[in-house]
Amino acid sequence: MAYPSDPTRFTIAQAREALAAKAISATELAEAHIDAIAKAHALNAFITETPEHALSGAETSDARIAAGEARALEGIPLAIKDLFCTNGVRTTAGSRILDNFMPTYESTVSQNLWNAGAVMLGKTNLDEFAMGSSNETSYFGPVTNPWRARGKNEDLVPGGSSGGSATAVSAHLALGATGTDTGGSIRQPAAVTGIVGMKPTYGRCSRWGIVAFASSLDQAGPMTRTVEDAAILLKAMASHDPKDSTSVDVPVPDYEAGLNSGVKGLRVGIPSEYRIDQMPAEIEQLWQLGIYWLKTQGAEIVEVSLPHTKYALPAYYIVAPAEASSNLARYDGVRYGHRAAGTSDLIGLYERSRAEGFGREVKRRIMIGTYVLSAGYYDAYYLRAQKVRTLIAQDFKQAFQHCDVLLTPATPCAAFAIGSKTADPVSMYLNDVFTVTVNLAGLPAISVPAGLSHDGLPLGLQIIGKAFDEATVLKAGRALETAAEFKSTPQAWWRTP
Amino acid sequence: MSVDRETVRRIARLARLAVDEDQTAAMESELNALLAWVEQLQEVDVEGVAAMTSVVEQTLKMREDVVTDGGYPEDLMKNAPLSEDNFFVVPKVVE
Numbered sequence: 269m270a271y272p273s274d275p276t277r278f279t280i281a282q283a284r285e286a287l288a289a290k291a292i293s294a295t296e297l298a299e300a301h302i303d304a305i306a307k308a309h310a311l312n313a314f315i316t317e318t319p320e321h322a323l324s325g326a327e328t329s330d331a332r333i334a335a336g337e338a339r340a341l342e343g344i345p346l347a348i349k350d351l352f353c354t355n356g357v358r359t360t361a362g363s364r365i366l367d368n369f370m371p372t373y374e375s376t377v378s379q380n381l382w383n384a385g386a387v388m389l390g391k392t393n394l395d396e397f398a399m400g401s402s403n404e405t406s407y408f409g410p411v412t413n414p415w416r417a418r419g420k421n422e423d424l425v426p427g428g429s430s431g432g433s434a435t436a437v438s439a440h441l442a443l444g445a446t447g448t449d450t451g452g453s454i455r456q457p458a459a460v461t462g463i464v465g466m467k468p469t470y471g472r473c474s475r476w477g478i479v480a481f482a483s484s485l486d487q488a489g490p491m492t493r494t495v496e497d498a499a500i501l502l503k504a505m506a507s508h509d510p511k512d513s514t515s516v517d518v519p520v521p522d523y524e525a526g527l528n529s530g531v532k533g534l535r536v537g538i539p540s541e542y543r544i545d546q547m548p549a550e551i552e553q554l555w556q557l558g559i560y561w562l563k564t565q566g567a568e569i570v571e572v573s574l575p576h577t578k579y580a581l582p583a584y585y586i587v588a589p590a591e592a593s594s595n596l597a598r599y600d601g602v603r604y605g606h607r608a609a610g611t612s613d614l615i616g617l618y619e620r621s622r623a624e625g626f627g628r629e630v631k632r633r634i635m636i637g638t639y640v641l642s643a644g645y646y647d648a649y650y651l652r653a654q655k656v657r658t659l660i661a662q663d664f665k666q667a668f669q670h671c672d673v674l675l676t677p678a679t680p681c682a683a684f685a686i687g688s689k690t691a692d693p694v695s696m697y698l699n700d701v702f703t704v705t706v707n708l709a710g711l712p713a714i715s716v717p718a719g720l721s722h723d724g725l726p727l728g729l730q731i732i733g734k735a736f737d738e739a740t741v742l743k744a745g746r747a748l749e750t751a752a753e754f755k756s757t758p759q760a761w762w763r764t765p
Numbered sequence: 766m767s768v769d770r771e772t773v774r775r776i777a778r779l780a781r782l783a784v785d786e787d788q789t790a791a792m793e794s795e796l797n798a799l800l801a802w803v804e805q806l807q808e809v810d811v812e813g814v815a816a817m818t819s820v821v822e823q824t825l826k827m828r829e830d831v832v833t834d835g836g837y838p839e840d841l842m843k844n845a846p847l848s849e850d851n852f853f854v855v856p857k858v859v860e
Contacts, residue, residue, distance in 0.1 A: 372840040471821045484820055513825055582803040593780060602853050604844035614856050619783035631782055635792055636799055638780040654816035656809050661817065693795065694802050710820030735821060
């Protein structure tokens, strides 16, 4: 087989093959990516780079390959969202309050990857505590999307919150990356950077060692350049973990096995409620194209209804901040993290440390979460939102009586300019309108690059599946990918000599 | 429903966030904008609907109530901003 001459152009599947065939060494593969990262600082994709980890891991991998003991991801260089705790490597969650936090333990998902032989290139930038849809709330500055509109040099957002991971994969700085998805934080940045992003079923990947945002919604998943790579990475990330009581004890299938079995006879639901007001015509056109692609491959298209869709975002913006306000109570300036200087009383120490340590969006969400959980408002807001959430989950259950997967757009628009939406929180929140329902219902979903906008920016389509049916989601995603033939990559304008 | 300046101060205190007057004013308008937006949930008929407690249908596992982890105080103290003999140090609480 012929491989790309530049190792950063490999897919994970190709790299696995090339390593096994000894066409390249793990060390060469790691070095090529370390070099690409060193020349891409303009993107601000990484908060912490760990070339020494990548090289020592690659050395081990080369020895294992030579000894015929290669594991599933032997020598594959990956980027890890800086929300996963990594033993002895700074983990910040994109926040000043964890600026110097050095975990003494490893998250289960990253440990699974290292156990499979993968090597770590570094920790990627993200919205502070994963709260954002544009990667602009990070204490370490915004990430820049590798893509630019045709004929323009304006800096665009990479989406969020996994914006650093999305940029690293899109700009060929890593073969794949981990992300986390609470309301769309894997799928939305994947869509606007032209890569594949998958949120598995809630409980498929352990949350242990991932800095918590909203525990009933958070889920880790893979970000890659192909659907096949997503299948490979998810297999390694997923596991039942006694340390996370919500991780589910069901077997993890071999997601690669049925990937190319096609969509003939598959019933694909089209939810009419996703046709939202003021949706750009090109998003609607892409959606219709996706329907056509699956239909011509033999899928049966079914109109379905998800009547409570419009209430998903407002319900999310009660449930997620409520859980966040509770989870973030642990940052007190006493046990770890930033501590304010010069306070003489304990309450003052808490209040000042948190005021200095958290950014504006995080404070906003802590405030709203504290309010909706406070005495006298709990029933009107939090309890009602959790009831609406039940209705949203029931909508999906009913729809899945008539279809096997759903096809929707991934985002309501392409990447936008840095700074253009920060003034109005609600308009920023609307970026997650197509992704957030899935988190509320705990379902698996994938975003696949499907085309370019009128000004040459990537757009994605989303496949949503039944709980624990990632295999069918991946198979349908693969069918979209095959038809879309999305081969565009961003011009490397960021590259320094 | 909307919040006034005094409520914002009370919520900030509950959330243990120090806020100055300018920030309180900004938060008041931001919170009210958000509360006005989520107001649409009031139009949903939730009569007889159970609040969601678990997003995936599963029974939580039971295990023996025994210690399964621990015994490394140095690790736990490693990130403490201020500590002494494996104790966290805070401003004096009791005179």
